[in-house]
Amino acid sequence: MKSNMKSRIPNLLRNRRGVSPVISNIILVAAVIVVGFAVLAWTYSTSSSYTTQYSSTVNSDIDKLRERVAFEYIFYNNTTTPKSLSVYIMNFGQVGKVNVTTAYVSNSSWLAPPFSNIQLKFLNTTSTSYLNAGQEGYFVLSLSSITLQTGRSYTVKIVTWRGSIFEGTFVA
Amino acid sequence: MVLIAITLASSYFIWTLSQNTVYNDAIRQINLLDSNHLSESVQVQNTTYTVGSASLVSVAAQVQNQGSLSVQFVTLWIRISNSTWTNYNFTGLSNMNLQAGAPYQFNISIIVPGASAGKSYSCASWLMTARGNVVALQKQVSSNIIHSQTTQGIGALAMDFQNFTYYTVTGSTLNNFPNGMSGYVVSSAGKNIAFKVTLTNFALDESNIIIYSSSVFFSIFPTTPQQVRGSYWYIVNVNEQTGAISSTYTDVILPFNVPTAVYFASDHAIKTGLPFTGASAGFTGTSPVNLAFIGTVGGTPFGQNIPFVSIQVNS
Numbered sequence: 001m002k003s004n005m006k007s008r009i010p011n012l013l014r015n016r017r018g019v020s021p022v023i024s025n026i027i028l029v030a031a032v033i034v035v036g037f038a039v040l041a042w043t044y045s046t047s048s049s050y051t052t053q054y055s056s057t058v059n060s061d062i063d064k065l066r067e068r069v070a071f072e073y074i075f076y077n078n079t080t081t082p083k084s085l086s087v088y089i090m091n092f093g094q095v096g097k098v099n100v101t102t103a104y105v106s107n108s109s110w111l112a113p114p115f116s117n118i119q120l121k122f123l124n125t126t127s128t129s130y131l132n133a134g135q136e137g138y139f140v141l142s143l144s145s146i147t148l149q150t151g152r153s154y155t156v157k158i159v160t161w162r163g164s165i166f167e168g169t170f171v172a
Numbered sequence: 173m174v175l176i177a178i179t180l181a182s183s184y185f186i187w188t189l190s191q192n193t194v195y196n197d198a199i200r201q202i203n204l205l206d207s208n209h210l211s212e213s214v215q216v217q218n219t220t221y222t223v224g225s226a227s228l229v230s231v232a233a234q235v236q237n238q239g240s241l242s243v244q245f246v247t248l249w250i251r252i253s254n255s256t257w258t259n260y261n262f263t264g265l266s267n268m269n270l271q272a273g274a275p276y277q278f279n280i281s282i283i284v285p286g287a288s289a290g291k292s293y294s295c296a297s298w299l300m301t302a303r304g305n306v307v308a309l310q311k312q313v314s315s316n317i318i319h320s321q322t323t324q325g326i327g328a329l330a331m332d333f334q335n336f337t338y339y340t341v342t343g344s345t346l347n348n349f350p351n352g353m354s355g356y357v358v359s360s361a362g363k364n365i366a367f368k369v370t371l372t373n374f375a376l377d378e379s380n381i382i383i384y385s386s387s388v389f390f391s392i393f394p395t396t397p398q399q400v401r402g403s404y405w406y407i408v409n410v411n412e413q414t415g416a417i418s419s420t421y422t423d424v425i426l427p428f429n430v431p432t433a434v435y436f437a438s439d440h441a442i443k444t445g446l447p448f449t450g451a452s453a454g455f456t457g458t459s460p461v462n463l464a465f466i467g468t469v470g471g472t473p474f475g476q477n478i479p480f481v482s483i484q485v486n487s
Binding site: 032036039040043047051054055058061062065066068069070072073075088090092093094123134136 | 173176180184187191194195198199201202205209246247249251260262264300302303304305306
């Protein structure tokens, strides 16, 4: 048997005829299937990452659009040292976890330096990181180097971490 | 390959459509929220403020939902100030939902530290709705009469001549309370008498008027010369539910532009050690009546005499 095989291999190497069409088709189809699955797998992985990013962006935009903040009252206290501005707000939007990252105080011709590190509290003075839908809260801005003119109109602008901007006006 | 490409393209297209649908739904909900926010319409009438003892400020008003949606009020704010002082406070409101078209009368007291009765303040208050709207509680536009001119001319207190009532008194209880009988014709039959007048405060600065116990309702009966025949009834407190006269007296507060019933029944000014004692007419005949009030308006001394009533006392 071994001597028979040894005699066939040189014959095959010397044989100049091609593989049959059936065999070649099988090889080609197999190659196409393998490459096709490889492309499919690559496409799925790429598009999955893309769709995840896109969904996240869309949801983030939707949440930003759903944010609504109303100003309940803004009270300028010029009897304390330092003077302070208490800003009472309510989240009346459809999304929770609304906080205030930056606040600005200005009037038509003047803008105070922005306020950051804002400590949000519920109306019962309990500290909170954010307001959920329907909740009311407040924060106090310390106007250590700023004096507002009594009787003049000012604007408080707040920016949330989602990037929404809300404005309220008050008379000092 | 073609099938794979078609499958991929189709699934991506469908996914894109689903994302678009999610976004459109969100926009639709936000538009509805904004539309509802803008649709709220609340009318406010008859707003009054009373600064009582212990820094308690009462806000009374009638609100009516004129919009097509129900309105939920979540917080009432009040801010009071005078020339040198300002303070504010708020209170959460529960179960204050107003269906479309429904009226609602409320009287809510809030402690505003530093406020004290008898002083003159400027008050403002507003309601927050759950949809984020601010409803200002504006003061009542009181009528076409120019009150300021009237007040400057004859005084801050006005009497309602259509609601002038008398009662007979048994012990310390008003009989036939609260209806009584017309105060213009009194059948005393020797019994003690009490009078009820309805007063409205039209003070120029819209501050409260506080009436002291020395305020008196008195009449002088015409008679022969050198003989003064006077009858008088000092101010008392009456329980508006039972008609019982209090043996002690607490200053009556007349808020601006709120008709308030005031009773006169005592033989003397009620004070510590001198509790209520009933008073009778004593005389008969036609007599002019004077309402002499002593107290404060906006924390400053106040006195006014209302002389326009006459009564006939029959035995």
